[in-house]
Amino acid sequence: MAPIxxxxxxxxxxxxxxxxxxxxxxxxxxxxxxxxxAQSILGQSATPQALANLREAMGLNDPAYVRYFKWxxxxxxxxxxxxxxxxxxxxxxxxxxxxNTLFLAFWAAIVSVPLAxxxxxxAVRYRNGFVDKLISGLALASTSLPEFLIGYVxxxxxxxxxxxxxxxxxxxxxxxxxxxxxxxxxxxxxxxLVVLAHMxxxxxxxxxxxxQSAYVETAELKGLSAFNVIRKHAFPNAIAPIINVVMLNLxxxxxxxxxxxxxFVYPGMGQYLVDHVAKRDVxxxxxxxxxxxxxxxxxxxxxxxxxxxxxxxxRHPK
Amino acid sequence: MLSLTRIPLGxxxxxxxxxxxxxxxxxxxxxxxxxxxEIVGQVWEPSSANFLxxxxxxxxxxxxRMIYGARTTIFIAVLATALSFSLGSILGFTAAVVGGWxxxxxxxxxxxxxxxxxxxxxLVVLSVLPTNIFVLIMVMGILDSTRVYRxxxxxxxxxxxxDFVEAAKLRGEGRRWIIFREILxxxxxxxxxxxxxxxxxxVLLLSALSFLGLGVQPPAADWGGMVxxxxxxxxxxxxxxxxxxxxxxxxxxxxxxxxxxxxxxxTDLKGGRGNG
Numbered sequence: 086m087a088p089i090x091x092x093x094x095x096x097x098x099x100x101x102x103x104x105x106x107x108x109x110x111x112x113x114x115x116x117x118x119x120x121x122x123a124q125s126i127l128g129q130s131a132t133p134q135a136l137a138n139l140r141e142a143m144g145l146n147d148p149a150y151v152r153y154f155k156w157x158x159x160x161x162x163x164x165x166x167x168x169x170x171x172x173x174x175x176x177x178x179x180x181x182x183x184x185n186t187l188f189l190a191f192w193a194a195i196v197s198v199p200l201a202x203x204x205x206x207x208a209v210r211y212r213n214g215f216v217d218k219l220i221s222g223l224a225l226a227s228t229s230l231p232e233f234l235i236g237y238v239x240x241x242x243x244x245x246x247x248x249x250x251x252x253x254x255x256x257x258x259x260x261x262x263x264x265x266x267x268x269x270x271x272x273x274x275x276x277x278l279v280v281l282a283h284m285x286x287x288x289x290x291x292x293x294x295x296x297q298s299a300y301v302e303t304a305e306l307k308g309l310s311a312f313n314v315i316r317k318h319a320f321p322n323a324i325a326p327i328i329n330v331v332m333l334n335l336x337x338x339x340x341x342x343x344x345x346x347x348x349f350v351y352p353g354m355g356q357y358l359v360d361h362v363a364k365r366d367v368x369x370x371x372x373x374x375x376x377x378x379x380x381x382x383x384x385x386x387x388x389x390x391x392x393x394x395x396x397x398x399x400r401h402p403k
Numbered sequence: 404m405l406s407l408t409r410i411p412l413g414x415x416x417x418x419x420x421x422x423x424x425x426x427x428x429x430x431x432x433x434x435x436x437x438x439x440x441e442i443v444g445q446v447w448e449p450s451s452a453n454f455l456x457x458x459x460x461x462x463x464x465x466x467x468r469m470i471y472g473a474r475t476t477i478f479i480a481v482l483a484t485a486l487s488f489s490l491g492s493i494l495g496f497t498a499a500v501v502g503g504w505x506x507x508x509x510x511x512x513x514x515x516x517x518x519x520x521x522x523x524x525x526l527v528v529l530s531v532l533p534t535n536i537f538v539l540i541m542v543m544g545i546l547d548s549t550r551v552y553r554x555x556x557x558x559x560x561x562x563x564x565x566d567f568v569e570a571a572k573l574r575g576e577g578r579r580w581i582i583f584r585e586i587l588x589x590x591x592x593x594x595x596x597x598x599x600x601x602x603x604x605x606v607l608l609l610s611a612l613s614f615l616g617l618g619v620q621p622p623a624a625d626w627g628g629m630v631x632x633x634x635x636x637x638x639x640x641x642x643x644x645x646x647x648x649x650x651x652x653x654x655x656x657x658x659x660x661x662x663x664x665x666x667x668x669x670t671d672l673k674g675g676r677g678n679g
Contacts, residue, residue, distance in 0.1 A: 106515050114528045225663070229603060229655035231610050233630050234648035237637050245640045252638050340520040344611055348634075358523075359615045362530040370530040378519045385518075 093390050100386040107378045108160070112153045115367050156371070165372040170364045175372050179354070183376070185256060186346070186353035189269050190338050193276035197338075198331055201281050205288030209296060220285065227282035232341055236275040236348035243271060254349040272349040279341040284334040291326035295319050325396040332388030336381045410664070417660025424473060424654050431474040435467040440622045447633075447641045459643055460632050468624060472647060475625040476654075479540055480605040486544025487601060491551025492594060496582045498552075499559035510556070513549045521546050522611060529617050539618055543608055547601060554597055558590045565589075599662025603655045610651050626651045 140146055147155075159166060165175035208220045227235075244252030254268045295301065296319055304318045343355035350356070354373055361369035410418075427434060437443050441463060448458040456465040498506040516524070525542055532538045562568060568585050576584075610627030612618035619625045624632065626647035633644035 103515070103518055107518055110515060110519065111524075111527055114524065115531050225659060226652075226656055229607075229659050230652045231607055231614075231627070231648060231655075233610075233614050233627075233634075234645070234652050237630070237634065237644055237648060240637050241640075241642060241645060245638060336520070340522050343522060343526075344614065347615060358526060359617070362526045363616055365530055367530060370527055374519075374523055374527040377523045381520055381523075382518055 089393065092393055096386055096389050096393070100382055104379055104382055107382065108157060108375055109153065111371055111374050111378065112156060113149075115371055116149055160372070160375065166368040168361070168366055168369045170361065170366045170369075175369055179357070179372065179376070181258065182352060182354050182357050185351065186342055186355065188265075189272055189276065189346075189351065189353060190335075190342055192266075192269060192273045193280070193338060194335055196273065197277040197281050197284065197334075200277070201284035201331075201334075202288055202327065204281075204285045205292060208285070208289045209292045212293070217289075220289075224282035224286040227278065228286075232275065232279050232344040233348055235278050236272070236345055239271050239275055240348070252349070254351040256352060269351070272345050272351055275345050275348070276338055276341055279345070280334045280338050283337065284330055287330040287333075288327055291330060292319070292323050294326070295323045298322070321395075325392040328391040328395060329388050332384050332391070336384045339377060339380050339384075413660045414664035417657045417664070420653065420657035421661055424477065424657065427470055428474040428477040431470045435464075435470040437464040437467040439463075439468065439471045439624075441467070447636050447639075447643060456646055457643060459629070460636065465643060465646060468629060469626070469647060469650060472624050472626045472629055473650070473654075475619055475623060476606060476609065476627070476651070479536060479543075479609055479619070479625065480602055482540045483543035483547065483605045483609070484598065484602045486540060487547035487551050487605075488594070488598065490544065491548035492555040492587075492590075493582070494548070495552040495555030496559045496586050496590070497578075499556050499563050500578055500581055500586065506556075509552070513552050516546070516549045517553075521608065525608070525612060526615075526617065529612070534617065534620055536619065539609070539612070543605055543612075547605060547608070551594075551597065551601065555590060555594060558593055559586050562586050562589050596662060596666040596668075599658050599665065603658050603662070606651060606655055606658075 145152075156166070163176060165179065167173060168175055168178065204220055208217045211217050240252040243249050250270045251268060252271070254272050256265055256268050260268075301314060301318050304314045309317070342353065343358060345351070346353045346355035347359055354376065358370065358373040358377070361373070442461060443464050444454060444458045444462050446458065446460060446462050448454060448462070450457045454464050454466065456469065459465050459468060494509060498509045519527075525546055528542055529538075532542070563581075563586065568581060571581055571585050609618055609625060610630070613625050613627030614631050616631060619628050621628065621632070629647040630644045633641075633647075636643050637645075
C-alpha cells in the first residue's frame with residue numbers, strides 16, 4: 086500500500102506547485118497592461134491627483150511581487166479582496182454562485198457520464214455498423230457546434246415554442262428542489278450535449294483499444310462468454326482510460342459553463358466572471374480565474390490518482 | 404497522384420462549403436445587398452423578398468451583416484491561426500533542435516499555460532487589455548500556439564535524430580538551416596492536418612469571446628457578436644440569433660470534414676495522430 090500513497094502524495098504536491106505557478110501567471114496576466122488598473126478604472130480623462138489617490142488606496146505603488154504575495158496571502162486565508170465596481174467582499178459574493186455553478190455542473194455530469202459510456206459501448210458493440218456511424222457522425226458535428234447554438238436552439242424550442250421549461254434560469258436561495266431542477270433543466274441539457282459527444286468518442290476509442298488487444302482475443306478463443314470477457318478482461322483494463330476521459334471532459338464542462346451561464350442568465354461563477362471582465366474589475370477576475378483554474382487542475386489530479394489506483398502498472402514507474 | 408474521384412463524399416461537401424465561405428468573406432462588399440451598418444427596415448422583420456434573412460435588432464439587413472460577419476470572423480480566425488502556427492512551430496522546432504535548458508523552460512512554460520483553460524485565461528488577460536482586433540488576434544494566437552508547440556516539438560524530436568539531419572549537422576549547417584530546410588519540410592504534413600483543427604478552434608474561441616461581449620466590438624460584427632445582438636429576440640420566438648450561430652457551426656463542420664480527410668491521408672506518415 087505504501088508505494089501507492091507515496092505516488093498519490095507526489096501527485097498532490099505536484100498539483101499544489103502547479104496551482105502556485107498558475108496563480109503567478111494569473112496575477113502576471115493582469116499586469117501586462119502598460120498603464121495600470123487605476124488608469125483603466127478612471128479612464129483617460131482622470132486627473133493626475135485622482136489617479137495618485139486611487140493608486141495609493143489600492144496599494145498600486147508597491148512593487149508587483151509585494152502585491153502578489155499580499156494577494157496570495159489573502160487568498161490562502163480566504164480573503165479574496167473587494168470588488169472595485171461594487172465595493173462588495175468577493176468571497177461572500179462568490180460563495181452562493183460557486184454553489185450554483187457546482188449544482189449545475191453536477192447534474193450535467195450525472196446525466197452525461199453514464200450516457201457517454203453507454204453510447205460508447207454501443208458504438209463498439211455495433212462497430213462499423215449503422216449505430217456506430219451515426220454516433221461518430223453526431224460526435225464530429227457536435228464538436229464543431231458553438232455552445233450558444235445548442236443553448237439557444239433548446240431555448241427556442243423548449244422554452245418559447247413548447248414552454249416546458251423557463252428560458253431564463255433564475256434560482257435563489259431557499260428555492261424548492263423541484264423548482265430548482267426545472268430551472269436548470271435546459272442549461273444542464275445544453276452542458277450535457279456540449280461534453281457528451283467528445284466523451285463518447287474518447288470512450289469508444291479507449292474500449293476499442295482494449296478490445297483489440299491480444300489478451301481479449303485469447304480470452305475469446307479459450308471460450309469465455311462475451312460477458313465474462315468484458316467483466317474479467319476488458320473492463321478492468323478500460324476503466325483507467327475511461328476515468329481519464331471522464332475527468333478531462335468534466336474539466337471541459339467547467340469552461341462550457343461560462344458560456345452556458347450567460348445564455349441562460351444563470352447566477353453562477355461564469356456569469357460573474359464575464360460581467361466583471363467587461364467592468365475591468367481586476368480583483369474579481371483574478372479570484373474567479375484562480376478558482377476556475379484550481380477546479381480544472383483538481384479534476385486532472387483526481388483523474389491521475391484514479392488512474393493510479395485502477396491500473397497497477399502505473400504504480401511501478403521506471 | 405491524388406485523383407478527384409477518390410475524395411470521399413464528406414470531404415467534397417466540406418471542400419465546397421469551405422470554398423463558399425471563403426469566397427463570401429473575400430467578396431463581401433460585392434455580394435452584400437446592403438451596407439454593414441445601414442438601417443433599412445423595422446426591428447426583427449421576418450424574411451421577405453427585400454430581406455432574405457429578415458432584419459436584426461436595429462433593423463439592419465441580417466443577410467448583409469452575415470456576409471460582412473463572415474469576413475470579420477474568417478479574417479480574425481485566419482490571422483490568429485497563422486500567428487499560432489508560426490509562433491508554435493518555430494518555437495517547437497527550435498526547442499527540439501536546441502534542446503537543453505531552452506527546451507526545458509519552453510516546455511514547462513507551455514505546460515503551465517495549458518493548465519489554465521484557454522477561455523478563462525483569455526478572459527483574465529482581456530480584463531486589462533484594450534478591446535480591439537489586434538489585441539484579440541494576439542491573445543488568441545499566443546494562447547493557441549501552446550498546442551502547436553507541443554505537436555511540432557514532438558514531431559521535430561523524431562525527425563531531429565534521422566540520418567539526413569545528422570548528415571546536415573556534420574556538414575556544418577547552422578541551426579537555421581536545420582530547422583527550415585531539414586525539419587520543416589518533413590514535419591509539414593502532420594502540421595497541415597492540425598491546421599484545420601486549430602482554425603476551427605480559433606473560430607469557436609472568437610465566437611465565444613464575441614458572444615460574451617469581449618471580442619469584436621460594435622458596429623463591426625462577427626458571427627458570435629451577432630448572436631449576442633439578437634439573443635433577446637429568442638424569448639419572443641424570433642430566431643434571428645440562431646442564423647449566425649448556425650453559420651459558425653456550418654463553417655466549423657465543413658473545415659472539420661476537410662481536416663478529417665487530410666488527417667486520414669497523413670496518419671501513416673511520421674508524427675501523424677494515428678487513428679485519432
